[in-house]
Amino acid sequence: MPDITATIVAEATPPGRGGLSVVRLSGAKSLEILHQIFSPRTTAGPWNSPRQLVLGQFLDAKGLPLDVGLAVFFASPASFTGEDVVECNLHGSPAVVEAVKRACVSLGARPALPGEFSFRALLNGRAGLLEFEAANEMASFETALQARSGGIAAAGGLRSRIEAVRSKVLELAAAWEARIEFPEDIATEKGTTAQNELAAAKEDVSNLLAGSRASRPLRRGWRVAICGAPNVGKSSLFNAILQRERALVTPHPGTTRDILEETIDLQGLPVILLDTAGVRDSDDPVEKLGVERGLEAARGADGVLLLYSKESGWRREEESLAASLGDKVIALVETKCDLDSGADKAPPPSEMANFSISNLTGDGLSRLMDHVAAWALGMLPQEAPLLLNERQIAALKRAEEGFAEAESSFSSGYTEEVALAAIGDAIRAIDDLLGKRPPEELYDLIFSKFCIGK
Numbered sequence: 001m002p003d004i005t006a007t008i009v010a011e012a013t014p015p016g017r018g019g020l021s022v023v024r025l026s027g028a029k030s031l032e033i034l035h036q037i038f039s040p041r042t043t044a045g046p047w048n049s050p051r052q053l054v055l056g057q058f059l060d061a062k063g064l065p066l067d068v069g070l071a072v073f074f075a076s077p078a079s080f081t082g083e084d085v086v087e088c089n090l091h092g093s094p095a096v097v098e099a100v101k102r103a104c105v106s107l108g109a110r111p112a113l114p115g116e117f118s119f120r121a122l123l124n125g126r127a128g129l130l131e132f133e134a135a136n137e138m139a140s141f142e143t144a145l146q147a148r149s150g151g152i153a154a155a156g157g158l159r160s161r162i163e164a165v166r167s168k169v170l171e172l173a174a175a176w177e178a179r180i181e182f183p184e185d186i187a188t189e190k191g192t193t194a195q196n197e198l199a200a201a202k203e204d205v206s207n208l209l210a211g212s213r214a215s216r217p218l219r220r221g222w223r224v225a226i227c228g229a230p231n232v233g234k235s236s237l238f239n240a241i242l243q244r245e246r247a248l249v250t251p252h253p254g255t256t257r258d259i260l261e262e263t264i265d266l267q268g269l270p271v272i273l274l275d276t277a278g279v280r281d282s283d284d285p286v287e288k289l290g291v292e293r294g295l296e297a298a299r300g301a302d303g304v305l306l307l308y309s310k311e312s313g314w315r316r317e318e319e320s321l322a323a324s325l326g327d328k329v330i331a332l333v334e335t336k337c338d339l340d341s342g343a344d345k346a347p348p349p350s351e352m353a354n355f356s357i358s359n360l361t362g363d364g365l366s367r368l369m370d371h372v373a374a375w376a377l378g379m380l381p382q383e384a385p386l387l388l389n390e391r392q393i394a395a396l397k398r399a400e401e402g403f404a405e406a407e408s409s410f411s412s413g414y415t416e417e418v419a420l421a422a423i424g425d426a427i428r429a430i431d432d433l434l435g436k437r438p439p440e441e442l443y444d445l446i447f448s449k450f451c452i453g454k
């Protein structure tokens, strides 16, 4: 566990060039250090009104100018960490950031360890563990819906649900303990209410787990494979959706061999698009391999867009591909609708969602993408989706098991002591989830895996 009495410094923005870089200090010496590395443009005691941006010049430890920027002071306890905090808003330059950090270190701060700002904030009761985990994970989210379902607001909702379960079960356990100690006083009371409450607690936990399971695609993205016979315009559609020439497109059937994979933000949903090799019998060993891989990827995907072209219509090839992909197919897509089909072509099965598009003109593309988005949303749970991390899922599973064990020991007529022990396990699991553990364990288990500056 880090020494939490030191004043710490780190950049709060990602390394590299950008419009702005923020260097953050936290700890008792923050303001004193700021006085030495910053010369405000106005001298009228700007730090008397905390949380105001002050314009001035940043200096190195020798007093030489480094940058012009804004400094802000947050007085304890109304700061991110709960300690005195200073944030230096600098021009985005790795060199300036390094120099400001070096100046702070030479004046008595030490470089922050990973997650140390959040850890101090937790120790000072600024928020709960779930909120800090969510804030850390938000950096990896790519869409707004992910941020809503796994971000700080969702974490707050999860915490209050779990805390409600915890306090109900603690009450229950206390009542049971009393009954064990003074059986004659409460002997007449039946255990049914308790049993109901236990069942309700377990159901709450099970619902959270089920919601999180159903939300899993939201975390990892929905995998959608573009499949079809050679030359129907799979790579062209892939490129049209990405709005760039990512895949090779040629008039020769059998162009695509390897699987291409790209993630898009589809109306707030992360979707991983796969472009695959056109399916046909081929003597070329490389193409053969490509076809096998493509089919494998399609079977492993969450959904498949099965393409056929208006030119050649719905043929036996498409029929057998549709049969082999079964309910993976989320839409049949007729491509090249800008062309004349010439002679009468067989239509596709009418019971499936069918779209007509042109990769050249873009006709029908947005309708198709709306359909894919609706399909993806339809796979999410009805109520607000919830993204839990592995640690949280494991803790909830242990709680669920504890409740289940208590329930079954009840119904099989064991003593209350046995049920109480199982409930104790469940409560410990919930406490773990909420971070009710010695701080040093929390740092090593969780915060040490955060980024520096968080």
Ligand SMILES: Nc1nc2c(ncn2[C@@H]2O[C@H](COP(=O)(O)OP(=O)(O)OP(=O)(O)O)[C@@H](O)[C@H]2O)c(=O)[nH]1
Residues within 6 Å of the ligand: 228, 229, 230, 231, 232, 233, 234, 235, 236, 237, 248, 249, 250, 251, 252, 253, 254, 255, 256, 257, 276, 277, 278, 279, 335, 336, 337, 338, 339, 357, 358, 359, 360, 361
């Ligand atoms: N007119 C027209 N031509 C298209 C359309 N989509 C694709 N093409 C043309 O069809 C040919 C094949 O396109 P690709 O995107 O390479 O087809 P593919 O399905 O990826 O082919 P393979 O990788 O060989 O399986 C190219 O010449 C494209 O320009 C379309 O909507 N309209």
Ligand SMILES: [Mg+2]
Residues within 6 Å of the ligand: 234, 235, 236, 247, 248, 249, 255, 256, 276, 277, 278
């Ligand atoms: Mg292709």
